[in-house]
Amino acid sequence: MALLNFMKPMNELEEGGRTSAPVQRDAGEPEKKCPNCHKEIPLSRLWASDLVCTCGYHFRMKARQRIQMIADKDSFRELFSGMHSDNPLNFPGYREKIETVRAASGEKEAVVCGTAMIGKQRCCLFVMESYFMMGSMGSAVGEKITSLFEYAVQYRLPVVGFTVSGGARMQEGLLSLMQMAKTSAAVKQHSDAGLLYIAVLTDPTTGGVTASFAMEADIILAEPGATVGFAGARVIEQTTKKALPEGFQTAEFVLEHGFVDSIVPRSAQKKYLAEILQMHDGRAV
Amino acid sequence: MSDAAYKRVRIARNNDRPTGLDYIRHIFKGFIEFHGDRRYADDPAIVGGIARLEGSPVTVIAIEKGHTAKERTWRNFGAPNPEGYRKALRLMEQAEKFGRPVICFIDTSGAYCGIGAEERGQGQAIAENLMVMSTLCVPVISILIGEGGSGGALALAVADRVWMLQNAVYSVISPEGCASILWKDSAKAETAAASLKLTAEDARNLGVIEKILSEKEIGEKAFYERIRGLLKEELEVLARDADLVGKRYDRFRKIGAAAVMKESV
Numbered sequence: 001m002a003l004l005n006f007m008k009p010m011n012e013l014e015e016g017g018r019t020s021a022p023v024q025r026d027a028g029e030p031e032k033k034c035p036n037c038h039k040e041i042p043l044s045r046l047w048a049s050d051l052v053c054t055c056g057y058h059f060r061m062k063a064r065q066r067i068q069m070i071a072d073k074d075s076f077r078e079l080f081s082g083m084h085s086d087n088p089l090n091f092p093g094y095r096e097k098i099e100t101v102r103a104a105s106g107e108k109e110a111v112v113c114g115t116a117m118i119g120k121q122r123c124c125l126f127v128m129e130s131y132f133m134m135g136s137m138g139s140a141v142g143e144k145i146t147s148l149f150e151y152a153v154q155y156r157l158p159v160v161g162f163t164v165s166g167g168a169r170m171q172e173g174l175l176s177l178m179q180m181a182k183t184s185a186a187v188k189q190h191s192d193a194g195l196l197y198i199a200v201l202t203d204p205t206t207g208g209v210t211a212s213f214a215m216e217a218d219i220i221l222a223e224p225g226a227t228v229g230f231a232g233a234r235v236i237e238q239t240t241k242k243a244l245p246e247g248f249q250t251a252e253f254v255l256e257h258g259f260v261d262s263i264v265p266r267s268a269q270k271k272y273l274a275e276i277l278q279m280h281d282g283r284a285v
Numbered sequence: 286m287s288d289a290a291y292k293r294v295r296i297a298r299n300n301d302r303p304t305g306l307d308y309i310r311h312i313f314k315g316f317i318e319f320h321g322d323r324r325y326a327d328d329p330a331i332v333g334g335i336a337r338l339e340g341s342p343v344t345v346i347a348i349e350k351g352h353t354a355k356e357r358t359w360r361n362f363g364a365p366n367p368e369g370y371r372k373a374l375r376l377m378e379q380a381e382k383f384g385r386p387v388i389c390f391i392d393t394s395g396a397y398c399g400i401g402a403e404e405r406g407q408g409q410a411i412a413e414n415l416m417v418m419s420t421l422c423v424p425v426i427s428i429l430i431g432e433g434g435s436g437g438a439l440a441l442a443v444a445d446r447v448w449m450l451q452n453a454v455y456s457v458i459s460p461e462g463c464a465s466i467l468w469k470d471s472a473k474a475e476t477a478a479a480s481l482k483l484t485a486e487d488a489r490n491l492g493v494i495e496k497i498l499s500e501k502e503i504g505e506k507a508f509y510e511r512i513r514g515l516l517k518e519e520l521e522v523l524a525r526d527a528d529l530v531g532k533r534y535d536r537f538r539k540i541g542a543a544a545v546m547k548e549s550v
Binding site: 082083084085086088089091092093108138139140142143146168169170172173174175176177178179180181182184185186187188189191192206207208210211212213214215216229230231232235236239240242244245248249253254257258259 | 396397398399400402403404405406407408409411412413415416417419420435436439440442443455456457458462463466467476480481482483487488491493533534537538540541542543544545546547548549
């Protein structure tokens with residue numbers, strides 16, 4: 001049973017991972033190829049290092065796994081877990097798509113929200129889920145994030161948010177677009193109440209999420225190598241007919257251009273967040 | 286599937302439609318244009334300044350596509366760069382300082398997808414507009430006059446009232462982009478246009494806009510006079526409202542809420 005529990009997320013990682021490199025199953029322990037250094041890494045080692053390769057490459061991480069990594073043990077209390085999108089526009093194929101994704105990811109929507117302790121500092125926490133339609137924002141994601149910021153205002157809590165998103169969810173049309181305005185207004189309310197919001201941009205943070213709550217935090221951090229941008233690289237190439245510069249739209253690129261405060265590797269994130277939270281409050285619980 | 290929605294997209298994109306500056310010049314008197322974002326540059330894709338509406342000073346901002354080929358190129362076909370959104374924000378904050386209402390005319394295929402635009406933080410510029418506009422304490426009315434392309438349009442449309450011309454469109458993504466991503470076939474743009482629910486009637490049904498403006502006599506004197514009358518009337522209503530910001534929050538807060546299912550867990 002323990003073995004099966006261990007295997008489950010690995011398989012999901014393989015299915016949803018960005019590389020299609022075959023995993024050697026016959027050579028004993030399964031391995032995963034790092035798209036950066038091209039080495040085969042035993043999954044157990046990858047797992048033990050929070051999905052960071054020895055070369056520093058950060059693999060994508062499931063929302064629940066990230067919560068486990070970042071929140072103090074057993075401190076996470078989920079909020080708004082029952083909220084999910086219907087198919088408001090009757091968009092062709094959307095219902096089927098969302099049902100498939102729900103079954104495969106085990107999530108109802110593309111963001112997980114709640115309260116947690118990070119290094120004994122109480123906060124509201126949201127973590128977007130790349131394995132759910134690439135973290136796209138539809139009505140439910142907008143509603144959950146807005147509700148979380150409103151909750152944080154009510155209980156005077158800071159918000160820590162991990163973003164990962166391909167942008168607004170096309171299948172909910174204008175309703176998705178409006179979530180950018182709705183979440184932004186909620187962030188503003190939280191900010192005007194004098195409360196702290198820290199965003200951690202993870203791979204990839206793009207489109208309507210970049211153009212709303214990802215870029216609205218007091219302190220914006222990014223994971224090494226994460227894609228961070230507004231327009232898709234392919235669209236920019238097609239529009240401008242120009243080759244994109246080396247390292248375009250990476251965390252390092254946006255740091256250089258002044259749009260994030262710091263790049264923080266996964267292994268240092270918890271301590272870093274706890275320290276910032278503490279400096280803005282100081283009341284260790 | 287019906288191609289009616291895609292026909293609207295074609296009409297909305299038609300080069301012969303009046304552009305932002307046409308509306309400014311015909312609806313208002315004494316337009317004085319102000320340039321620049323005070324950060325980097327002046328974006329010709331967004332024009333703004335002050336003018337009078339029936340005698341009262343207002344701040345007007347418009348995305349401008351231009352008419353001639355030369356002007357259209359110079360205006361970047363109405364695709365703003367971050368400095369355009371930052372100029373708009375500067376003018377809106379100025380309007381707030383001097384207690385002037387803000388009126389925006391929107392017509393863009395979207396915020397510009399360029400290398401420089403990314404380097405200068407296109408996403409951050411839009412995000413900041415959304416955030417600041419949500420608490421601007423003067424009345425804001427935004428009118429979509431042609432294309433309402435995604436975040437690039439929304440960045441000027443966090444308003445107390447959002448209106449659309451009868452043949453304007455408002456969408457999260459272009460129908461071509463949607464078809465290309467979902468079905469790997471941009472030729473399915475007609476299906477995408479119908480599915481995206483991007484017409485003025487759709488937007489009204491979804492609670493995204495308040496009013497559809499008739500295009501009867503579009504570009505003629507009577508057309509602009511009609512819009513001037515509507516703006517004046519609405520600004521009088523908004524001027525009496527003591528809770529503009531609260532109502533603006535609620536306006537956006539409720540959009541999409543009905544589409545969210547809440548299971549008890």
